Amino acid sequence: MKPRFIAIMQKEFIHIWRDPRSLTIIILLPLVMIFLYGYAITFDIKEIKIGILDQDRSPTSREMVRQLTKSGYFVVTADLHDRSEIEPAFLGRKIVAAVIIPDNFSRDLNTSFRIPVQLLVDGSNSNLATVTINYIKTFFLTYSLQINARLLNAPIDMQPRVWYNPDLKSANFIAPGLVAVIMMLICALLTSATIARERETGTMEQILVSPIRSAEIIVGKTFPYIFLAIIDAIAIVVFAWVVFKVPFRGHPLLFLFFAVVYVYTCLSLGIFISARVKTQQVALMAAQLVTTLPSLLLSGFIFPIVSMPKVLQLISYIVPAKYFLVIIRSVMLKGVGMAALWQPTLFLLVFGTLLLFISVKRFKTNLEG
Amino acid sequence: MTYDINIVDVSKRFGSTVALDGLTLNVRQGEMFGLIGPDGAGKTTLLRILCGLYLADAGHHLLAGVDGRKKMRTVRSFIGYMPQRFSLYPDLSVAENMRFFADLFQVPHKEREIRLQRLLEFSRLGPFIDRRAHALSGGMKQKLALSCTLIHTPKILLLDEPSTGVDPVSRREFWSILAELRGQGVTILVTTPYMDEAARCDRIAFIHKGKILVTDEPTAIPSLFKKNLLELHCRQHVMAARFLEQSRAFESVKIFGDRLHVSSHKPNAQTTRLIKSTLAAANIDVISIKPVQARIEDVFVELLQ
Amino acid sequence: MNNPVQIPYSVQVEELTRCFGSFVAVDHITFNVADGEIFGFLGANGAGKTTTIKMLCGLLLPTSGKGFVEGFNIYTQSDQIKQNIGYMSQKFSLYEDLLVRENLEFYGGIYGLDNHTLRQTIETSVMATGLREHLEKLTRDIPVGWKQRLALTCAILHKPKILFLDEPTGGVDPISRHQFWSLIYELAEKGTTVFVTTHYMEEAEYCNRLSIMHNGRIMDIGAPQTLKEKYKQSTIEDVFIQLVKK
Structure with missing residues (x-):
């Protein structure tokens, strides 16, 4: 039983x-x-399409763009020559973000305290926009530190490390x-x-x-x-x-x-x-x-x-x-x-x-x- | 006289609908008891109360002397209930269904196999032991359901319209199985819409609007019919029935198979003359007219009107 | 082009066969049903009745044989057949959570009746069947006998030429059954052909002609009286048992 x-x-x-x-x-x-x-x-980002409007056209600015794309997070899908080309690129979904490098970028880099680099982002996908802004912000922060380090010894050297999931x-x-x-x-x-x-x-x-x-x-x-x-x-x-x-x-x-x-x-x-x-x-x-x-x-x-x-x-x-x-x-x-x-x-x-x-x-x- | 089922003043309502209205009924031990009544009279509700699926609002009932409300699990161990709807597992085979119910009722393993064999023989389901339940015919499904209900050798069987949707051959077979069970001393309470099945019971009760109208032996029921009844055999009997009904000269005109039952308070000779003249006007040939004793169905129809 | 072939029969079937794998469910059956006839289609459970009805209603293709319903070929004209038949089964196929009236409107809508016609048809048919007082009730709340009448009314809203009833009275009490059959007779008198299966042999006696089916074959066809005389039995139930037990 x-x-x-x-x-x-x-x-x-x-x-x-x-x-x-x-x-x-x-x-x-x-x-x-x-x-x-x-x-x-996936929440990771890879190969975000960006456009570059390089008004400086100097070896320094080109070197900076190269560094930006080296990470693999970004690819330059539009080489822009004028501000008027930005909007069509967004609308045609050729790019998600546009980086505008001003005139005299390389000249001011060593003298000025503030160089206005502009970042335009397509906010219709807010997730992607947030991530893109964060990545590019981080990039410029690092880049600025590199430049500054040449001028003076930075007091704080922040080196983030992620544990348990190092590659996030x-x-x-x-x-x-x-x-x-x-x-x-x-x-x-x-x-x-x-x-x-x-x-x-x-x-x-x-x-x-x-x-x-x-x-x-x-x-x-x-x-x-x-x-x-x-x-x-x-x-x-x-x-x-x-x-x-x-x-x-x-x-x-x-x-x-x-x-x-x-x-x-x-x-x-x-x-x-x-x-x-x-x-x-x-x-x-x-x-x-x-x-x-x-x-x-x-x-x-x-x-x-x-x-x-x-x-x-x-x-x-x-x-x-x-x-x-x-x-x-x-x-x-x-x-x-x-x-x-x-x-x-x-x-x-x-x-x-x-x-x-x-x-x-x-x-x-x-x-x- | 020992009663196996005592139902005293049982009432049950669903919302505003009164299903059972102070119903009282006693079924003797070893009796085959038929419950007949129109749809919605309360037959299914009564059976469900007896096996504890519904709780009565008022009244009480005993099964083999045990209080059905207070000791529901004890009662359930010695009753067998077969719902109107086929409720076995379609994806399980005949044997698997039977073994499952045996285990539910805690039938010892050795005993289980003995009973399985016996019931398979009894129900003639032996050749289909490995067939899945969904592939059985209507008649075989009913027999399997009965076999599953019998596997714990219940003392009391409650069957809710067991032969609905079953062909005449299977129906006869099913009822001969029931007769055999009755012979073994099992008390059977069965509801049925078939009057010929009611006639096979030891006693029957008419239930209507949640109350019992009459309880008696089937042979005693016809004497409840208080009018004179004539059986008419004629050509085009359905047409004839309509003419007779339209003439409004008779108490009732009912079709039974190929015959008509015409009832009246008037003497038979007078009724016969009236029938003949009515049908002659409609050009319908009368074959025979003779007085007959009422059938259960005549009484049933009369009681409800 | 789609005009039916002119024949006096509502249903014409010749050597109709249907197999499921190696199992022959319907085995070369031949019969005709005349216009306005009440034809009883009897048989044991699993004899092949439902399979036959499904083929006649255009729901299932035959394996071989010929079949015409109201002159339409059951192989190629199932759409026309469906427009001309009414079907009601033991399960009643009603929506329990709709009002009686809503069920009627739904089935009328399925058959493409326009609003005006639909309202008129519902009006006349509920008068005839006595459903009027239940029109605004939920279908699940009306007794089985009334559900059966409702199912019948739904099946005839589009005024079909032939009505298929598959065990229409299962589980219904004797009084409701009588009332149901008197409705069926009225329909037949108005010219509707009625093709009915039932397990109540007493109901078989109400039919003009009967066929008794067993193991996919038709054992015999005839008027109830003729069959009883032929097999020397007093009831159709006895005839049935004699034929099926052979």
Whole structure:
């Protein structure tokens, strides 16, 4: 005689197994997502098209432009000769920014304190504009320092170094975030849908008339998805490591431990949604609203939480992905251990248990309400 | 007399709709009890209350002496419920469905396989043991649903319109299985829209607007019909029925298969004359007219009007 | 060009066959249904009835054989067929969250009735079926018997020449069934051909002619009385069982 939740679990595995299309999606989805995020939605900049209006036309100014493009961040796609050529270049999307070097640039360089170099930027893509301004600003700062250093010894020599992600590679930043989002997607979305499906097809009615307890249904139905979610988590990490060379500095077992904790919280959230939802359609939409969107937008995965309005910052405190992001970035990129991460871990455990408790209470073994 | 199902003053409303209105009903142990009534009378609601899927607003019910509200899980361990809608897993095979329900009811493993074999033989589903449920015909699905309901050998069976959408051959087979179960002492409460199925029950009850109107043995039901009833056999019987109805000379004119049942308070001889003259005017040949005893359906229709 | 071939039959089928892989669902069946006839299409579950109806409605192509509905070829003229048939199934295909009136308007709209015609047609048909008092109710709130009548009304809004009814009375109580059939008779009297499948053998007696199908083949066709006399049985149910159990 096997426990009832095992019976439900076995059946659930059969459902998954006999539906190869869904299974394929579950396995392929994370890989497609990481591929898209990793390549297409990169936050790195490369080869930004700029135009140069060099009114000085001296060896110094040409040397400066050469230095600007040497970095690989910029390519000169328009050699401008007059201010009137700037706007058509912007409108024709030939350039994103234009640098105007004034007359007498080389002459004033050694005498004047202020040389007005003008930068014009296409603001219609604000992200790109901000990044471009920052890069070019930094370039001129460095360039000025070089010039000044020849004149006097600069008191401060600021040399920035980035730790853990020295090249500031987007993939390093995105892969851990994807693990958080996809695990949430699989756990919450699929579990809420699978419970709603039984309600929709009427099989729930048949199960409920047996002496089963609500906890047995919940445990049995969700367990198989833990496996799927963990498999996906591993797939993303391995894929990121192999394809994008994202480092993995932490201990794999530690990673597995945290993944299980997170899955637990995600599943609880999925069950919480499905406890009263009657159709798959509503379950899917509710799961999108409550799990996927916050995980993408409010977890700090893409947008930094500190720059959000206060209300959203407050909401972000109950987004499990936020905590898991802290954990997984630390484990993957920094290689830190348990001791540094007990706080977010505790939150995930408490939050998950609370939701699970409420769900089991709310899940009724009848068709009322 | 021991009762296996006692329902006392049970009421249930959904919003402003009263589904059950102080319904009282007793079903004897080992009895096959038929529940008939129009759509929306409260049949499904009653069965769902008995298996704890709905909670009654008022009243109480006992199943094999156990309070259905207080000890729902105990009750569920010895009842079998078959919903109107086919509710098994289409992607699971016949055997997988049966084993799943056996495990839900905690049937010991060895016992499970013995019962599986017995039920497969019983329902003649043996050759289809590995077929997925979605590929079964309507009749086979019903038998599989019944087999899954029987796997924990329930004392009480609650069946909600088990033969809807099933062809006559499968229907007969299904009812012979039910008769066998009854022979084994299982108490059966079954709802049905078929009057010929009602006639196979030990007792039947008419339910209407959430109340029981009449409870009796099927053979006793026709005596409730208080009018004179004639069976008319004629050509073009459907046309004839319309002419007779339009003449407004009779209490009721109903089509039963290829015959018409005409009821009236008047003496039979007078009614016969009236029928003949009406149909003669319409040029319809009468083959025979004879007084008959009312059928369950006559009473059913009469009770509801 | 698209004029139908002039024939006295609503449905003409010759050696019609449909296979699914190696499984022969419909096996060389031949029959005709006359204009204005109520034709009962009986058979056990899985005998091939639904497959046949789907082919006749232009939803499924036959593997071989000939078939004409209202003179239109079921291979090539499914669009014309769809304009001329009404279809109602056991599932009723109604939108439960729409009002009764909205369901009617929707189905009328599908068949391209203009607003004026639609309003008139709805008016006359709800008078005939008694749906009038339920017009402004949500479809999910009306009893099954009324849903069935609504489904029928939706299926005949465009005044089809032939009406296909696939187990229209499953799960409906005897009184509603009687009322439903009296509507069917009225339609037939006005010249609509009715092609109906049912598991209620008592209803089979209401048909002008019956065919009994088994394992993809038609076992026999005839008027109910003729069949009963031929097989020396007192009811159609007994005839059915004798033919199918052979």
